[in-house]
Amino acid sequence: MSNSTVATPVKISNQRLYQSLMDLAKIGATPKGGNCRLALTELDGQGRDLVSSWMREAGMTVSVDQVGNIFGRRAGLNNALPPIMTGSHIDTQPTGGKFDGCFGVLAGLEVVRTLNDHDIQTQAPIEVAIWTNEEGTRFTPVMMGSGAFIGKFAIEDILNTVDKDGLRVGDELKSIGYDGSDPVGQRDVGAYFEAHIEQGPILEHEQKTIGVVTGSLGLRWYDVTVVGMEMHAGPTPMGIRQDALYAASFIMQDVVQNALEHAPHGRGTVGSANVFPSSRNVIPGKVTFTVDIRHESAQALQDMHERFKATCEKVAAKHHVSVDIKEVSHFPPTPFNPEMVQAVRQAAQQGGHSHMDIVTGAGHDAVYMASVAPTAMIFVPCKDGVSHNEIEDATPEDLGAGAQVLLDAMLVCAKPVAED
Amino acid sequence: MSNSTVATPVKISNQRLYQSLMDLAKIGATPKGGNCRLALTELDGQGRDLVSSWMREAGMTVSVDQVGNIFGRRAGLNNALPPIMTGSHIDTQPTGGKFDGCFGVLAGLEVVRTLNDHDIQTQAPIEVAIWTNEEGTRFTPVMMGSGAFIGKFAIEDILNTVDKDGLRVGDELKSIGYDGSDPVGQRDVGAYFEAHIEQGPILEHEQKTIGVVTGSLGLRWYDVTVVGMEMHAGPTPMGIRQDALYAASFIMQDVVQNALEHAPHGRGTVGSANVFPSSRNVIPGKVTFTVDIRHESAQALQDMHERFKATCEKVAAKHHVSVDIKEVSHFPPTPFNPEMVQAVRQAAQQGGHSHMDIVTGAGHDAVYMASVAPTAMIFVPCKDGVSHNEIEDATPEDLGAGAQVLLDAMLVCAKPVAED
Numbered sequence: 124m125s126n127s128t129v130a131t132p133v134k135i136s137n138q139r140l141y142q143s144l145m146d147l148a149k150i151g152a153t154p155k156g157g158n159c160r161l162a163l164t165e166l167d168g169q170g171r172d173l174v175s176s177w178m179r180e181a182g183m184t185v186s187v188d189q190v191g192n193i194f195g196r197r198a199g200l201n202n203a204l205p206p207i208m209t210g211s212h213i214d215t216q217p218t219g220g221k222f223d224g225c226f227g228v229l230a231g232l233e234v235v236r237t238l239n240d241h242d243i244q245t246q247a248p249i250e251v252a253i254w255t256n257e258e259g260t261r262f263t264p265v266m267m268g269s270g271a272f273i274g275k276f277a278i279e280d281i282l283n284t285v286d287k288d289g290l291r292v293g294d295e296l297k298s299i300g301y302d303g304s305d306p307v308g309q310r311d312v313g314a315y316f317e318a319h320i321e322q323g324p325i326l327e328h329e330q331k332t333i334g335v336v337t338g339s340l341g342l343r344w345y346d347v348t349v350v351g352m353e354m355h356a357g358p359t360p361m362g363i364r365q366d367a368l369y370a371a372s373f374i375m376q377d378v379v380q381n382a383l384e385h386a387p388h389g390r391g392t393v394g395s396a397n398v399f400p401s402s403r404n405v406i407p408g409k410v411t412f413t414v415d416i417r418h419e420s421a422q423a424l425q426d427m428h429e430r431f432k433a434t435c436e437k438v439a440a441k442h443h444v445s446v447d448i449k450e451v452s453h454f455p456p457t458p459f460n461p462e463m464v465q466a467v468r469q470a471a472q473q474g475g476h477s478h479m480d481i482v483t484g485a486g487h488d489a490v491y492m493a494s495v496a497p498t499a500m501i502f503v504p505c506k507d508g509v510s511h512n513e514i515e516d517a518t519p520e521d522l523g524a525g526a527q528v529l530l531d532a533m534l535v536c537a538k539p540v541a542e543d
Numbered sequence: 544m545s546n547s548t549v550a551t552p553v554k555i556s557n558q559r560l561y562q563s564l565m566d567l568a569k570i571g572a573t574p575k576g577g578n579c580r581l582a583l584t585e586l587d588g589q590g591r592d593l594v595s596s597w598m599r600e601a602g603m604t605v606s607v608d609q610v611g612n613i614f615g616r617r618a619g620l621n622n623a624l625p626p627i628m629t630g631s632h633i634d635t636q637p638t639g640g641k642f643d644g645c646f647g648v649l650a651g652l653e654v655v656r657t658l659n660d661h662d663i664q665t666q667a668p669i670e671v672a673i674w675t676n677e678e679g680t681r682f683t684p685v686m687m688g689s690g691a692f693i694g695k696f697a698i699e700d701i702l703n704t705v706d707k708d709g710l711r712v713g714d715e716l717k718s719i720g721y722d723g724s725d726p727v728g729q730r731d732v733g734a735y736f737e738a739h740i741e742q743g744p745i746l747e748h749e750q751k752t753i754g755v756v757t758g759s760l761g762l763r764w765y766d767v768t769v770v771g772m773e774m775h776a777g778p779t780p781m782g783i784r785q786d787a788l789y790a791a792s793f794i795m796q797d798v799v800q801n802a803l804e805h806a807p808h809g810r811g812t813v814g815s816a817n818v819f820p821s822s823r824n825v826i827p828g829k830v831t832f833t834v835d836i837r838h839e840s841a842q843a844l845q846d847m848h849e850r851f852k853a854t855c856e857k858v859a860a861k862h863h864v865s866v867d868i869k870e871v872s873h874f875p876p877t878p879f880n881p882e883m884v885q886a887v888r889q890a891a892q893q894g895g896h897s898h899m900d901i902v903t904g905a906g907h908d909a910v911y912m913a914s915v916a917p918t919a920m921i922f923v924p925c926k927d928g929v930s931h932n933e934i935e936d937a938t939p940e941d942l943g944a945g946a947q948v949l950l951d952a953m954l955v956c957a958k959p960v961a962e963d
Contacts, residue, residue, distance in 0.1 A: 322777075344823060354743075356835045360745060366812070398816045403764060406814065415823055
């Protein structure tokens with residue numbers, strides 16, 4: 124064994140990665156080609172069993188913590204070093220796809236398999252994480268496992284969380300055999316990388332293979348209630364109406380215009396709206412709707428927040444309605460670690476992949492991990508930007524390119540040593 | 544008996560009219576002070592029995608036609624003349640008030656009682672109609688009885704109409720004893736007057752006691768469907784979105800602005816809207832909403848229709864969405880008979896009541912009757928413009944003024960003759 128560093132390219136196998144994705148997708152396959160493996164169901168248990176068995180076959184030791192997070196560990200030459208970690212999740216939406224989450228986990232496995240193929244050891248150990256309940260569909264909140272890992276949630280609270288049928292996370296973990304005993308978090312992580320499909324259309328639109336994710340958009344969520352006066356649509360003259368929907372429409376429009384004026388990283392969405400009493404010939408007396416604003420810059424997000432509030436006040440005064448705003452979520456923007464981001468960018472460049480910097484608008488386990496470890500993410504295109512949908516799709520080539528960049532970026536941190 | 548015409552004022556009794564309204568309101572009284580007497584229920588039967596008994600006590604003959612319309616008839620000196628008719632309905636909304644409809648019927652009864660008090664006979668007979676199912680809450684369509692009377696609906700269709708529990712109009716008429724044998728309509732009506740609460744805020748706002756109703760607004764109803772593209776609110780940049788709600792908001796606003804620009808008789812209302820998939824962090828892929836436009840002029844209503852269509856087309860092109868419009872109702876404007884309207888105006892003037900011309904934006908039995916007889920309506924203010932609500936209210940003085948104008952206008956047509 125020589126201790127020379129690795130000079131020749133170490134290539135992952137697109138085909139093996141894609142085949143593993145397809146094999147995992149057989150568990151909870153849906154008629155329309157998607158996946159339904161809700162967190163901590165029997166199917167999630169089967170998925171965990173399958174991926175854990177692959178980890179063991181690849182020579183990794185598998186451990187499970189108290190909230191069911193799974194860590195497959197490939198020992199390093201110096202196991203006192205904190206691990207270089209990658210991962211994602213394998214739970215899905217009710218009508219989810221085959222790639223969201225699973226790609227990040229199996230790309231990590233492919234990294235290990237490839238290192239094994241080439242008999243490469245690393246100074247630092249490498250870990251592949253499967254985080255519990257990222258989707259948050261069955262149990263709230265989303266990103267439960269990674270959130271617990273970084274100390275955002277108390278373990279007892281997590282274990283006592285119930286689904287709509289009253290079933291506890293703790294009991295469901297036990298019933299699928301993933302009620303681990305390892306402490307949750309409380310250990311150092313040398314670096315964290317996560318590969319993921321983009322879940323948006325930018326890479327496809329810009330014809331780039333790799334998205335170098337520089338951070339995540341900050342997000343503020345609001346519930347808005349506009350109250351006017353419910354009256355007959357026929358006898359009530361226009362001039363004296365207090366039409367809650369007409370008033371609300373100006374706020375709704377400004378949510379979008381606010382984001383447009385904070386391009387390119389501003390987002391503004393009214394996703395849900397309800398009109399009362401919802402009768403064809405009654406002027407709406409009340410409208411409730413949601414507002415979702417996002418930006419990568421904390422200052423810009425604050426500016427958007429101020430403008431949104433000011434718009435609500437102006438509309439209330441002008442249209443003689445009351446406008447009540449309740450903020451229901453606030454996540455500040457999370458810039459990723461510049462060195463890790465640069466490692467990803469460089470890996471893409473050296474691999475000859477077209478690439479661009481991008482910001483994630485969706486939440487990911489990496490966003491939590493960024494608070495405890497130098498973190499970066501790698502995006503690959505998904506067809507038409509569609510995810511959380513059974514028709515979610517990505518090509519073996521793009522997925523392979525993402526896994527290759529993951530490998531190369533991780534090796535920068537894990538310090539590879541070729542065996543003879 | 545002298546045949547001289549009546550010169551001295553003949554005054555109705557505010558107190559007697561109001562007491563009758565309160566007595567009728569005891570049947571189906573609701574906890575919040577309103578009324579629930581849905582068409583053809585047992586309570587509607589009790590209300591019909593009570594008012595019919597009052598008609599008989601006032602010397603009228605009571606007949607019922609095949610769809611349950613009740614006619615109380617006070618004979619004239621020349622019964623070959625077509626009757627001078629008034630009336631309205633006594634069925635209510637589920638949480639209705641004490642005045643909508645009932646006022647028109649009991650004002651008619653008060654006219655007859657007052658003529659009796661003063662021993663006044665008329666050349667033409669006088670009839671007070673109680674129309675079946677004006678509200679349309681239990682059985683569709685609205686204004687069922689008057690519509691059948693003018694030949695708008697086939698009798699068999701009406702009798703076979705079922706409520707949500709599958710109960711037939713024909714059977715329900717029978718069970719309350721109002722399955723009459725008289726033919727429906729098919730006879731001349733000399734004139735038709737209807738007194739009604741305004742169901743809007745104009746009279747109160749303008750501080751007028753009497754609304755001289757010159758006609759009814761024409762109305763067009765549409766169902767609109769806007770289809771864009773459902774995508775994630777986070778990862779999808781603003782520039783490539785096809786946000787169905789954002790697009791729809793421009794159409795919704797123009798419905799109101801279209802009406803504002805056709806003042807004072809234009810109306811535009813989006814009463815109901817539904818957003819799909821209605822998730823906080825998903826860009827709406829589809830929005831459905833209703834549109835209600837009204838105007839007193841057929842030409843202006845057509846102009847509003849054209850502009851609405853053009854706006855939908857413009858929005859579809861600009862926002863890359865599809866906009867589908869389905870017209871679900873179209874009632875042309877109905878101007879009332881100028882001579883009858885003038886009779887009402889003159890009666891208000893001579894009685895010293897403040898008054899103004901007004902157009903009805905709501906549907907009434909009078910709108911159907913206008914197609915077969917010279918017709919006019921009399922409005923009185925209702926508190927805050929509120930109706931179809933348990934808190935619906937009107938003062939005894941205003942109601943009395945309306946009944947007085949009704950009496951005076953009817954006498955112009957019925958040609959009174961004082962008895963000694």
